[in-house]
Amino acid sequence: MSKSESEADLVAVGGKFLYPNYRQPPFVIVRGKGSELWDKGGKRYLDMHGGIAVSTLGHGHPKLVAAIAAQAAEVIHLSNYFYNEPNIQLAQRLCGLTGMARAFFCNSGAEAMEGMLKLARRHFFDKGQPDRYRIVAFDSSFHGRTLGALAATGQKKYREGFGPLPGVTHVPYGDAAAVRGAMGPDVAGILFEPIQGEGGVLPAPAGFIGELRRIADEHGALLLADEIQTGIGRTGKFLAVQHEGVVPDALALAKGLAGGVPIGAMLCKAELEGVLPPGSHGSTFGGNPLASAAALAVLGALEAESIIENVQARGAELTQGLGDLARKHERWVSTSRGMGLLQALVLRDGVDARGVLEKLREAGLLISIAGASGLRFSPPLVVRREEVAEALAIVDRTLGSLP
């Protein structure tokens, strides 16, 4: 296929050769700048999707582009047989930002989850409690698609047909009494998302995360935070647990950490630093210089450009705007919820969410569906005030035009 192939031809070839486990719309995106994307035909889209909460600095951020290019020219990959400078700096930086003592690097959220689950099991194995491996997790959670992360995921649509997926008890999110009821001497850890992202952008009720910390402590179990979607400033603090002043025993990061370059990280407290000795766990690509340099550029820009302050300001506008839209279009919308730049406009049962998504796309707005009917907004954290306003106006017009 030549470079001049038409967009329609490309879509046809993609439809023929790519494994059909996704549902891409019929265009091909070729370029982005900030919170804007363009397809091969030249159509512009406002990106309130952010690559599923990944594109922290937006598209084509000069500092991220320069860091990737400079590191690629030095050395891209070494393996963990050798130290590399950006990875050492990144570990130190992340420990400082999260209050953790150690960082393990991998390549995706699911892989960070696997590392965290293995850490929990091995911790109790080392303490002479090999039967203490059960995890208490939550209904409607999402932790990834690998078998361990999938076992922790509390949604039938992701689990169906892939079982058995043992070792996890799921209880209703936000229900501390149910968590207490599920605890026992075989529980290694309580695993939670501060906001259930894929589950429909469901924030934890106030005080719930602190309650999980207390329950874990009472039972000598570990508190394991999945900050893969909520971390790296997305909710208006570096970690979402920081809104509640809670420090978990270990946490998983991925998505926005390197602004789109694949990366995952599992961080833990000093007490857990001896659990995974050399040879017990690893990853060929994990902590490679390229991804580490990209992550350092993201963390550097977050600070230098006051991006978390932007999340707070744009997040407040989004909260206000989505709330107004929910009231104005109550025929279609049941509620709005979320925090910072992870929010959703939840459509009523029976409204065709995919149909609405398609209409928004035609109008030039990219978002995604979370849960059954949440229109999820997870834009680049550098999104501008007028772009938030433009997105809200498109949603207003689109909902207003529904028959």
Ligand SMILES: Cc1ncc(COP(=O)(O)O)c(C=O)c1O
């Ligand atoms: C909370 C949470 N955990 C884990 C994952 C899995 O991450 P990945 O798709 O990078 O494996 C996701 C991805 O959506 C997520 O939102």
